[in-house]
Amino acid sequence: MKPRKGQLLELGIEKMAFGGKGVAFQDGFVVFVEHAAPGDRVLAKVYKKKKDYAEARAVDIIEPSGVRVEPPCRYVPFCGGCQWQHIGYQAQLEFKQGFVAEALERIAGLKDFLVEKIIPSDKVFGYRNKMEFSFSTRAWLPPGQFKSGGPRPPFALGLHVPGTFHKVIDMDECLLQPPDGNKILKLVREYVEKAGLPAYDLKTHQGFWRFVCLRHSDAREEWMVNLVTAEERGDILAPLAEGLIMQVPSIRTVVNNITRRRAGVAVGETEKILAGDGIIEDHIGPYRFSISANSFFQTNTKAAEKLYQRVAEFAELSGGEMVLDLYCGTGTISIFLARKAARVVGLELSEIAVADAHKNCRQNGIDNCHFIAGDIRDTLSLVQGRPHVVVIDPPRAGMHKDVVQKLLDLSPPIIIYVSCNPSTMARDLAILKDHYRLERVQPVDMFPNTYHVESIARLAKNGKKD
Ligand SMILES: C[S@@+](CC[C@H](N)C(=O)[O-])C[C@H]1O[C@@H](n2cnc3c(N)ncnc32)[C@H](O)[C@@H]1O
Numbered sequence: 397m398k399p400r401k402g403q404l405l406e407l408g409i410e411k412m413a414f415g416g417k418g419v420a421f422q423d424g425f426v427v428f429v430e431h432a433a434p435g436d437r438v439l440a441k442v443y444k445k446k447k448d449y450a451e452a453r454a455v456d457i458i459e460p461s462g463v464r465v466e467p468p469c470r471y472v473p474f475c476g477g478c479q480w481q482h483i484g485y486q487a488q489l490e491f492k493q494g495f496v497a498e499a500l501e502r503i504a505g506l507k508d509f510l511v512e513k514i515i516p517s518d519k520v521f522g523y524r525n526k527m528e529f530s531f532s533t534r535a536w537l538p539p540g541q542f543k544s545g546g547p548r549p550p551f552a553l554g555l556h557v558p559g560t561f562h563k564v565i566d567m568d569e570c571l572l573q574p575p576d577g578n579k580i581l582k583l584v585r586e587y588v589e590k591a592g593l594p595a596y597d598l599k600t601h602q603g604f605w606r607f608v609c610l611r612h613s614d615a616r617e618e619w620m621v622n623l624v625t626a627e628e629r630g631d632i633l634a635p636l637a638e639g640l641i642m643q644v645p646s647i648r649t650v651v652n653n654i655t656r657r658r659a660g661v662a663v664g665e666t667e668k669i670l671a672g673d674g675i676i677e678d679h680i681g682p683y684r685f686s687i688s689a690n691s692f693f694q695t696n697t698k699a700a701e702k703l704y705q706r707v708a709e710f711a712e713l714s715g716g717e718m719v720l721d722l723y724c725g726t727g728t729i730s731i732f733l734a735r736k737a738a739r740v741v742g743l744e745l746s747e748i749a750v751a752d753a754h755k756n757c758r759q760n761g762i763d764n765c766h767f768i769a770g771d772i773r774d775t776l777s778l779v780q781g782r783p784h785v786v787v788i789d790p791p792r793a794g795m796h797k798d799v800v801q802k803l804l805d806l807s808p809p810i811i812i813y814v815s816c817n818p819s820t821m822a823r824d825l826a827i828l829k830d831h832y833r834l835e836r837v838q839p840v841d842m843f844p845n846t847y848h849v850e851s852i853a854r855l856a857k858n859g860k861k862d
Pocket of ligand 1: 692693694724725726727728729743744745746749770772773791792
């Protein structure tokens with residue numbers, strides 16, 4: 397019998413699904429279970445029922461799986477930031493490795509390729525170099541913390557309750573950022589409590605405080621605080637910036653992004669520098685990058701270095717090649733490959749990212765990279781010459797099918813596909829599979845305690861020997 401919404405089911409969790417939920421079967425009908433782990437026997441309440449599947453939430457663990465661990469974060473059952481803190485790190489790595497292999501076999505129908513052992517992240521907590529905390533007028537407190545009958549706090553500062561756009565969990569700390577980030581969060585909250593201006597309300601579009609975005613450089617142990625507000629109020633923000641710099645000496649700069657847009661996006665139409673020089677600097681391998689409040693930069697710096705090193709190994713460059721870096725962002729992969737190639741051409745949508753890419757090349761003494769801003773659907777045909785290696789690192793949605801077709805026309809001997817979504821990577825590789833052989837794939841863990849996994853696939857044009 398198919399489960400009904402609201403029904404309580406006793407289920408055995410068989411495996412994890414990409415998306416982070418456990419997979420169980422009720423009379424052959426698939427049920428995805430939140431907060432579960434393979435090997436668990438749980439009592440789960442169905443909250444969604446579709447034609448082919450149901451979704452349920454574990455309300456009681458009848459028999460815990462051997463892979464379970466005690467999550468160190470108290471916001472775990474409520475916060476959307478980490479889905480897998482209740483699973484030991486070794487098991488997380490195995491599940492992620494499985495996602496990559498399974499997507500390529502099941503979605504792309506590929507076989508006879510090597511899946512290398514997943515590269516783990518050095519840090520399992522404190523690894524994120526960027527966090528975005530939201531203000532809300534609707535504080536969501538974990539059960540027990542909210543005193544019944546007592547007044548709700550006037551604002552919350554923290555991360556969103558999953559599936560809501562305006563409810564924010566009021567949090568003192570997030571374990572994914574280095575400890576000083578939590579100190580900064582606390583200082584900002586204390587100041588906001590006294591400052592007398594309201595948090596921004598995403599329903600009424602009234603209020604002042606919108607986001608606190610923190611960026612951290614591991615290499616230089618320095619912080620950027622970006623206060624995102626709805627108006628410019630130097631009289632309120634200057635004393636806050638001054639106090640932060642005094643109390644946390646590792647803060648290099650404090651900036652203020654001002655946005656009057658209604659959408660909940662932490663990027664300002666204007667930016668004011670309140671303290672310092674508006675940037676921090678970080679290193680990936682031997683290269684130095686200046687990062688401003690709105691620059692794209694990989695969020696786990698150490699893992700990014702391992703990812704790029706593996707991209708370079710997969711590219712097997714000997715110095716004379718032309719490399720095409722598609723979706724190149726701020727040129728980090730281009731720069732990583734530049735000294736091993738004759739020239740690198742990077743294509744990227746964002747003009748700001750391309751300006752950063754040029755700047756990053758200059759400050760690293762790289763002079764053989766050329767970047768073109770614009771949609772790859774238009775710019776790919778502007779590329780002169782036939783690249784030997786094409787590196788592709790698209791957003792989660794993967795490549796547009798026109799781009800895949802243009803890539804086939806370009807016919808490079810080697811393609812290195814870097815992906816943060818095994819499903820869309822598999823979909824794109826399926827289109828290439830009549831012309832390219834998938835030789836090997838390297839999963840890399842950039843985001844411990846989440847189900848996300850990065851992977852690098854090396855494809856060789858049919859007829860070309862490994
Ligand atoms: C996953 S990021 C890769 C960034 C870079 N390779 C890195 O490692 O830092 C994907 C990039 O693709 C860019 N992008 C998205 N759609 C695009 C399009 N249609 N044409 C060109 N670039 C695009 C985004 O702006 C973003 O910088």
